[in-house]
Amino acid sequence: MTKFLSKALEGLVQSDIRKMTVECERVGGLNLGQGICDLPTPPIISKAAISAIESQKSTYSYAEGVIDLRQIIAKKLERDNLINADPISEICVTVGATGGFAATIHALLNPGDGILIMEPYYSYHLNIARVAGLDPQFLTLSPPRFSLTEEKLRAAISPNTKAVVCCTPSNPSGKMFDENELKILAKVAHEYDLLLITDEIYEYIRYDGRSHISPATVGELWERTVSIMGLSKTFSITGWRMGYTVAPAYLMKAITLVNDLYYICAPTPLQHGVAAGLNMPTSYYDSLQSSYQTKRDKICTALDGVGMTPIIPQGAYYVLAQIGHLGFDTAHQASMAILEEAGVASVPGSSFFQGEAGEGLIRICFAMDEEVIEEACRRLKEYGHI
Numbered sequence: 001m002t003k004f005l006s007k008a009l010e011g012l013v014q015s016d017i018r019k020m021t022v023e024c025e026r027v028g029g030l031n032l033g034q035g036i037c038d039l040p041t042p043p044i045i046s047k048a049a050i051s052a053i054e055s056q057k058s059t060y061s062y063a064e065g066v067i068d069l070r071q072i073i074a075k076k077l078e079r080d081n082l083i084n085a086d087p088i089s090e091i092c093v094t095v096g097a098t099g100g101f102a103a104t105i106h107a108l109l110n111p112g113d114g115i116l117i118m119e120p121y122y123s124y125h126l127n128i129a130r131v132a133g134l135d136p137q138f139l140t141l142s143p144p145r146f147s148l149t150e151e152k153l154r155a156a157i158s159p160n161t162k163a164v165v166c167c168t169p170s171n172p173s174g175k176m177f178d179e180n181e182l183k184i185l186a187k188v189a190h191e192y193d194l195l196l197i198t199d200e201i202y203e204y205i206r207y208d209g210r211s212h213i214s215p216a217t218v219g220e221l222w223e224r225t226v227s228i229m230g231l232s233k234t235f236s237i238t239g240w241r242m243g244y245t246v247a248p249a250y251l252m253k254a255i256t257l258v259n260d261l262y263y264i265c266a267p268t269p270l271q272h273g274v275a276a277g278l279n280m281p282t283s284y285y286d287s288l289q290s291s292y293q294t295k296r297d298k299i300c301t302a303l304d305g306v307g308m309t310p311i312i313p314q315g316a317y318y319v320l321a322q323i324g325h326l327g328f329d330t331a332h333q334a335s336m337a338i339l340e341e342a343g344v345a346s347v348p349g350s351s352f353f354q355g356e357a358g359e360g361l362i363r364i365c366f367a368m369d370e371e372v373i374e375e376a377c378r379r380l381k382e383y384g385h386i
Ligand code: GLN
Pocket: 015, 017, 018, 033, 034, 035, 036, 122, 124, 171
């Protein structure tokens, strides 16, 4: 153990999300663990990025991003999120949604502040908050609907709570917060003067005709909300690290300052690439949705068939599957056994929960070609019949 280690890192290790990719590569399995999303990138986006590199658009952009991109984002926000944001002062392009989250908490919160995270959670929200010295607090939502009630929300707030994180559609549960739940959030956030930080990176991946509601549009939430969005999932460019934050100017000023200090700016040529993507017609999003609908239905049917009952997701590209009956002591053991024996990687449910609830679950990602999903389903079936 080195003496050179930040106290904030004590007890922190690499996420199971990443670890399972390493394990999967070791056994040559199908990676339905980490949400890698290796679908083809729309050529218009790659071409625009290549052309930006070839035409020397390779220097720093403004800390808040290329102005053309921010203008296109503002139009997209108006069209799809019903958010009116000023491209000059209320939008900052970030190094992925994760970079946006990190810039936000460092800009707006102080060590020791409570940050309320809804469980099951995306572990990066939790661990980034820990590294920032925040005090993570939990609000457990229960399957299958993961409903948020006023009573539960109030009970989860402590005297030091300063912020709430709302991931919708949620990673890992796929839960999408409805208007009533967001009104509860608006009411309670106002009463306790809380900052709301959203993660809406899966906004375009949703099922059964559901529409996405951006929390910032509900009640008076805009004035206390940082909306975090990303392009990784929408354009299958998870390695580009392109995201953006949207917030009223008085919050955005501080977020942009931190974004500058940590990252200088998001990669400039890639900003030009995603600008071309955001100009695509809305039919792009319709076909994205219908192809994910087919994949979700396929994987959920297969999981049902082998007794790993799925908690049907409303959005995002993950499904939590019940594996408690398989007789393993931990979700990690179950996940490893399924990888070793069926050649299918997943993420242990314990990665998304503080308590025992995660031990009976694994998370399966279905952001891949249909043939890969079909092969994974075939392997799971075979495994289920052993
Ligand atoms: N968001 C993706 C997931 O949950 C990838 C995260 C990561 O690689 N850290 O799997």
